Amino acid sequence: MDNLTVYSIIAPIYNEVGNISELYRRVKVTMDQAGDNWELLMVDDGSTDGSTDEIKKLANTDVHIKPVIFARNFGHQLAVTAGLDYAKGQAVVIIDSDLQDPPEVILDLISKWKEGYEVVYAQRTEREGESWFKLFTASLFYRMIYRITDVNIPMDTGDFRLLDRKVVNVMKGMRERHRFLRGMSTWVGFKQIGVSYKRSARYSGETKYPFKKMVKFASDAITSFSYFPLQLAMYLGFLTAGISIIAIPVVIIARIVGSHAFLGQATTLIAVLFLGGVQLISLGILGEYIGRLYDEAKGRPLYIIREAPSKEL
Ligand code: UDP
Ligand code: MG
Numbered sequence: 001m002d003n004l005t006v007y008s009i010i011a012p013i014y015n016e017v018g019n020i021s022e023l024y025r026r027v028k029v030t031m032d033q034a035g036d037n038w039e040l041l042m043v044d045d046g047s048t049d050g051s052t053d054e055i056k057k058l059a060n061t062d063v064h065i066k067p068v069i070f071a072r073n074f075g076h077q078l079a080v081t082a083g084l085d086y087a088k089g090q091a092v093v094i095i096d097s098d099l100q101d102p103p104e105v106i107l108d109l110i111s112k113w114k115e116g117y118e119v120v121y122a123q124r125t126e127r128e129g130e131s132w133f134k135l136f137t138a139s140l141f142y143r144m145i146y147r148i149t150d151v152n153i154p155m156d157t158g159d160f161r162l163l164d165r166k167v168v169n170v171m172k173g174m175r176e177r178h179r180f181l182r183g184m185s186t187w188v189g190f191k192q193i194g195v196s197y198k199r200s201a202r203y204s205g206e207t208k209y210p211f212k213k214m215v216k217f218a219s220d221a222i223t224s225f226s227y228f229p230l231q232l233a234m235y236l237g238f239l240t241a242g243i244s245i246i247a248i249p250v251v252i253i254a255r256i257v258g259s260h261a262f263l264g265q266a267t268t269l270i271a272v273l274f275l276g277g278v279q280l281i282s283l284g285i286l287g288e289y290i291g292r293l294y295d296e297a298k299g300r301p302l303y304i305i306r307e308a309p310s311k312e313l
Contacts, residue, residue, distance in 0.1 A: 006036035006090050009106070010083030011097040012076050013042055015049040018204030019098050024058055024065065026103040027095075031064075034110055041066045041083045042097075046073030071304040075213070077179045077220075078303045080159060084168055086308060092168050094159045094181070099203035101160040108195045109162035118164040118190035121157045121182070122197050129201025141218055149225035151187045154194055161185065177295050177302060180221035187225070223292055230289065233282035240275060 009027055013020065024040065031038040042055045042065060052069060059065040068082050080094050091113050095101045105122055112120040127135065142155050159181055163171070170188050171181075186192070209217070222229065254261055 004037045005039050005088040007031060007034060007038040007106075007110070008083075008087035008089030008092045009038065009040045009103075010080055010087060010092065010094045011040065011042050012045055012079035012083065013047060013051050013055065013097045014045040014073060014076070014079070014208045015047045015051055016097045016205060016208075017047075017049045017051045017054055019202075020051060020054045021058065022203055023097050023099060023103070024062075026099070027106075028062070028064070030103045030106050034107060038064060039066050039087075039089065040064055041068055041086055043068045043079040043083045044070060045075065045079040046070045066309045067307065068305065068309070069307040071306045074303045076159075076208070077181055077217075080181055081179065082303050082305070082308075084163075084172055086311060087168065090165045092163045092165070094161055094163070096158070096160065098205065100199050100201070101158070102197065102200055105160070105195070105197045106162070108197070112193055112195060113162050113164065116191065117193045118167050119161065119185055119188075119192040121154060121161040121185075121192065121194050123154060123157050123194040124199040125156075125196045127199040134207075137214065141221075145183075145221055145225075148222065148228040149183065151183055151225055153183050153186045153225075154192075157182055157194065158199075160197075164190070166190065175302065176224065177300075178220040178224055178292050180217075180224050183221060183225050219288060223289060229285045233278075233285060236278050236282070240278065 009031070011023060011027075016023075020042070027040055031040075042059075044052050044055055044067065055065070055067045055069075059067050066086065068086055070079065070082070083094070084092065091110065093106050093109060095103065095106070101122065109120045109122065130138075142153075145153055146155060161182070163185060167185065167188055167190055171184055174184055
């Protein structure tokens, strides 16, 4: 029967107890309209608020629900990755479980897929119920990513998207630990198209992306698709070297002429502190990349499963 699964919906869940049954209800109504067989992979990313039991309880009432339960919290991107690994469908949809991505939009994604597109990403035209801080940092983030990376990741897209089986198979082979899925699904190529939608407010609960996780997410995105931060050290090096090459003759001539404008410790101190700062920042940037290299070299599993459906097709 599983051979016939056409659509897989992946919902990463981290402490979303108030959203699970509503998510299921709306996904079911939508997918029943789609007409073909579907499965809803609920990936429990180490929830501690009873979401796990809620998922299992629902799974007992409907075989469409496939619980994938993690041994601990591994993060949103790895929860979705596990979903991709276990999905059996010909078209795989990634959706947030807080109902910010309206499940009804899946039908629009599907109709583009049926036209032959292999990656259909949902692009938000409006966002409801977000703080100005979130909107500001998100907009800054997307514009910066767009400028400094080599892949042209479409603006204002989240992970809400449909991937064809061909794309999923390629992405399953990309086992990097620090991942930025929307970048990866752009990087693979294939026929891509966007569908615009209005992003809603969270149905229940609070965001699971505190500032610290947002920073980690942004640095994973940048380091996995760009060497720009590493090059920054070189640019700054050229700049300060250039300034001193100009400054040396200027100071010598000033001294010969009899000016004492450049006496004093303040100038020296400022120069030393500036360069010290630049060097420490450069070291820190190197550290970010080296730490990620080390994580990759260890080759640990990306996530640990406590309970999951069988992988055989
Ligand atoms: N999420 C997760 N693991 C985490 C953090 C978040 O699986 O460590 C899930 C969360 O349950 C939700 C999705 O990732 O389904 C997006 O998170 P959230 O809605 O908190 O992010 P925001 O929309 O505020 O950016
Ligand atoms: Mg959300």
